[in-house]
Amino acid sequence: MPTGPEGSAGLLIIGSSQAGVQLAVSLRALGYEPPITLLGDENHRPYQRPALSKEFLQGAITKESLIYRTQEYWDEHRIRVVRNERIIRIDKRDDGSGVAHSMSGAEIAFDRLALTVGARARRLLVEGVDLPGVLYLRNADDALELKARVPMIKDVVVIGGGFIGIEAAASLNKMGRTVTLLEAGPRLVGRAVGAETSSYLLDHHRQHGIDVVLDADVRRIVGSGDRVAGVELADGRVVPAELVLIGVGVIPNTELAESIGLECDNGIRVDAHALASDGVTVAVGDVANLPNPVPGAPEGDRIRFESVNNAVEQAKVAAYAIVGRPEEYAGVPWFWSNQADLKLQIAGLSAGHDLTVVRQDEAKGKYSVLYYRGDAIIAADCVNAPLDFMAVKAAIASGAAIPPGEAADPAVQLKSISRNPS
Amino acid sequence: MPTITYTDATGSARVVEANVGDSVMETAVRNGVPGIVAECGGSLSCATCHVFVDEADFAALPPMEEMEDEMLWGAAVERQDTSRLCCQIKVTDGMDLHVTTPETQV
Numbered sequence: 139m140p141t142g143p144e145g146s147a148g149l150l151i152i153g154s155s156q157a158g159v160q161l162a163v164s165l166r167a168l169g170y171e172p173p174i175t176l177l178g179d180e181n182h183r184p185y186q187r188p189a190l191s192k193e194f195l196q197g198a199i200t201k202e203s204l205i206y207r208t209q210e211y212w213d214e215h216r217i218r219v220v221r222n223e224r225i226i227r228i229d230k231r232d233d234g235s236g237v238a239h240s241m242s243g244a245e246i247a248f249d250r251l252a253l254t255v256g257a258r259a260r261r262l263l264v265e266g267v268d269l270p271g272v273l274y275l276r277n278a279d280d281a282l283e284l285k286a287r288v289p290m291i292k293d294v295v296v297i298g299g300g301f302i303g304i305e306a307a308a309s310l311n312k313m314g315r316t317v318t319l320l321e322a323g324p325r326l327v328g329r330a331v332g333a334e335t336s337s338y339l340l341d342h343h344r345q346h347g348i349d350v351v352l353d354a355d356v357r358r359i360v361g362s363g364d365r366v367a368g369v370e371l372a373d374g375r376v377v378p379a380e381l382v383l384i385g386v387g388v389i390p391n392t393e394l395a396e397s398i399g400l401e402c403d404n405g406i407r408v409d410a411h412a413l414a415s416d417g418v419t420v421a422v423g424d425v426a427n428l429p430n431p432v433p434g435a436p437e438g439d440r441i442r443f444e445s446v447n448n449a450v451e452q453a454k455v456a457a458y459a460i461v462g463r464p465e466e467y468a469g470v471p472w473f474w475s476n477q478a479d480l481k482l483q484i485a486g487l488s489a490g491h492d493l494t495v496v497r498q499d500e501a502k503g504k505y506s507v508l509y510y511r512g513d514a515i516i517a518a519d520c521v522n523a524p525l526d527f528m529a530v531k532a533a534i535a536s537g538a539a540i541p542p543g544e545a546a547d548p549a550v551q552l553k554s555i556s557r558n559p560s
Numbered sequence: 561m562p563t564i565t566y567t568d569a570t571g572s573a574r575v576v577e578a579n580v581g582d583s584v585m586e587t588a589v590r591n592g593v594p595g596i597v598a599e600c601g602g603s604l605s606c607a608t609c610h611v612f613v614d615e616a617d618f619a620a621l622p623p624m625e626e627m628e629d630e631m632l633w634g635a636a637v638e639r640q641d642t643s644r645l646c647c648q649i650k651v652t653d654g655m656d657l658h659v660t661t662p663e664t665q666v
Contacts, residue, residue, distance in 0.1 A: 167594070186601045193603065203586055204601075211592040450599055474605035481627070483605055524627060528607065528634025553633075 147218070148173025149460065150238060150248035152225050152394070154184040156446055157423025158254035159206050160453035166215045168461045172249065174217045177238075179224035182278050183209075188446060190281040191305040192476045196313060197285075201278065230398045234418030250418065252456065253395055253406060257388035257424040257444065262297060266359030271366035272382045275302055287381055292316055295369045295379035297356060299326040301475045303385035304339065308478035310383075311348050318377045319343070320354035320369065322386075330473065332488055334496055334507045335519040342480060351377075388444060390425045403427060405442040410466040412456035420456040423449040431467045432487060433537070434514075441487075447472050470534045472527075483524060485531035486517030497526065499548040508545055515540045529553040562655035566593045566611075569663040578651040584659065585609040585647035595661030602647035604628060608665040610635040611646045614658035618642045621649060637662035 149165070151158045154176045162176050178184060185204040193199045212219050223240040230236035230251065238246045259274040261267065273284050284306075292315060296307040299321030311317045325336035326343075344350055355372035359382055368376045392402040401407040401415035405427030412420045412428070430439040431451070443449075448471060455467040473484040491509035498505045506526040509517040518530035529552035533540050537559045544555045562580060564587055567573040578587040588596040588609075597608035604627055613621065621644065624632075628648050632639045646659060 163592070188601055189603065199602075203582065205590065207592060208590050211590070215592070446599055446601075450597075472606075474600055474603065476603055476605070481605065522627075524605075524607075524630045525633055528631070532634070 145247070146173065147175035147177075147238075147246050147248045149175070149250045149252060150246060151176045151252040151254055152238070153254035153256055153423070153425075154178030154180075154219065154221070155187060155254065155256055155423070155449075157256070157425075157449035157453050158252070159184050160450050161252055161254060161420075161422055161456055162217045163207075163215075164454045164457035165460060166217065168457055168463075170457070170461050175220060175246070175248070176212075176217055177220040177223055177225070177246070179222065180277060180279070181222040183221065184219065185278055187277070188474075190278065191275055191302055192309055194281055195285055195288075195306065195309045201282075204278070225394060228394055228398050230416075230419075232416075234416065236398075250460070251420075252460075253414070253419065253421045253425060254423050254449075254453075255391040255394065255425050257390045259384070260387045260389050262356070262384045262386055264356055264358050266361055266366070267384070269359060269361045269366040269382075270364060271380060272359055272384065274384050275306055276388070284381075284383065288313060288315065291380035293378045294318070294381045294383065295320060295377050296383045296385065297354075297369065298385035298387070299323070299328075299350070299352075300385055300387060301327060301330065303383070304343070304477050305475060306383055306385065307348050308343065308346075308480070311343075311346060312478045316349075317347075318349040318351065318369075318379070320351050320356060320371070320377070322354055322356070324352055326350070326352075327475075331482075331484065331519045332491075332494060332507055332509065334494060335482075335505075335521070338505050338521060339477070339480070339482075343477070346478065388424065390427075390442065392425065395419075395421065395425075407440075410455070411459040411464045412452055412467070413459055420459060422453045422456045426452060428452065428467065430487075431469050432471065432516075432534075433468055443471060445471065445473050470531055472531060481522050481524070483520045483527040484517070485520070485527055486515075486534045488517035488519070491516060493542060495542045495546050497523070497545065497548040499523075504548065506548075508540065508542065510542055513539060515542075526552055529556055532556070562651050562653065563657075564588070564651070564655070565658045566595065567658070567660045568595050569661065578655070580651050580653050580655075582651050583647050584611070584649040584651060584657065585645075587651060588646065593661075595665070596646065597665040598647060600647075604631060604645065604647065607631045607635045607645060609646045610637065610639070610662055610665060611644055611659035612640055612662070613642045613644050613649075614660075615642055617657050617659075618644075624648060635662070636664050636666055 406421035488509040493510040520527040600606040
């Protein structure tokens with residue numbers, strides 16, 4: 139553990155998940171020579187999170203396969219990986235250097251700071267959430283605890299019909315548990331997909347045995363003895379549960395940034411180069427509020443992504459800024475969500491669409507929704523339809539047109555009707 | 561130990577010892593082999609671990625499933641007859657696999 143002003147951490151990256159790892163790796167790939175310290179507050183080597191609610195929970199892959207890089211890689215690239223240290227205070231000078239103080243009392247001098255501190259699970263504020271058997275799923279420890287409990291339980295309630303909730307519900311259902319999914323809103327994944335896709339997912343998961351309750355008003359979590367026994371809804375119904383998993387969104391971890399005077403508003407505000415308001419600290423990943431990177435996005439539009447793709451692409455841009463070859467972040471955001479046997483891939487951002495085109499091939503189990511604004515295709519939700527996903531992603535990136543009339547026929551390959559801008 | 565030889569688009573090769581059961585993608589990423597992006601971590605969602613398998617090795621691999629086949633049509637560099645997504649290739653005992661990475665994955 140670096141402990142003094144005498145041994146500077148160099149670039150101190152706080153947060154060793156996707157964004158932090160990518161930033162360190164990209165910097166070395168760009169020939170950045172100064173010391174890099176990659177610091178995380180978990181007692182694990184840097185690992186990938188997306189599989190925690192899917193393949194890892196289902197036992198299809200081990201924890202070891204989530205590890206990003208071998209120790210040899212870190213050593214060879216002179217990236218010092220520090221784990222199990224939580225930074226609680228930062229003294230920062232105007233030039234961007236300073237000292238970070240950890241909960242264990244370590245003082246880490248740095249020349250420059252990168253905040254890749256992510257987001258934490260939003261807590262549900264109802265009676266009973268502290269009962270044993272009520273869990274969240276954000277990190278590896280959460281997943282390990284959940285996984286350890288699954289063999290001992292039958293009835294599960296998942297609160298929250300966003301990606302984490304649905305993915306976990308689908309995994310647990312596949313593992314033979316009786317799963318009830320409670321969503322407070324009128325449809326599933328309301329924030330990330332359109333109404334048609336929500337409806338498709340709802341039908342699919344119900345047909346596969348998940349009891350999905352929409353507009354669910356959770357009153358309290360009910361205990362029996364010292365453990366969870368069920369979830370009580372406003373109508374008085376109690377859904378039995380030996381395990382309750384809560385996935386009701388996340389809150390960006392902006393506290394450290396705020397404490398050193400960086401502008402924050404639903405995340406740390408950064409420019410197109412990932413630079414925060416002091417012009418020198420970078421912020422990347424789930425914690426960053428950045429200019430919308432989609433080509434042609436409205437001037438001044440800002441966005442905060444919770445996605446691997448953004449963490450990777452924004453980290454590369456931040457790395458360029460740090461080595462003094464600034465590049466603006468531009469790209470087509472994309473997302474994926476594996477829900478048991480459904481592979482959902484989303485290209486682009488559908489906000490502001492004025493037309494949707496549904497392509498469905500029931501026999502092949504393929505389903506896509508294409509989103510248009512005027513004549514322009516701006517996004518697609520694709521279920522088990524990677525060709526559609528790839529074609530739309532490519533079209534948005536190049537500004538190509540996909541005529542909506544022709545696209546409605548699922549037998550037509552989108553790539554074949556994609557027209558490059560003249 | 562099984563070995564995977566990754567040759568990049570310029571012809572420069574790197575030999576990596578691999579663990580049985582890992583994928584060829586995981587082996588590359590964990591060892592920092594450039595040219596394999598693998599954004600989705602191997603869940604067959606991104607087509608950024610595209611490789612061209614050495615012709616002599618290709619036939620010995622288990623055939624690809626339909627989803628991998630479809631994803632390959634969307635890879636950044638046009639697929640060839642020996643293209644695979646290496647997240648779907650598991651390292652087996654005694655494997656000595658040779659793959660070439662395309663110029664770009666994105």
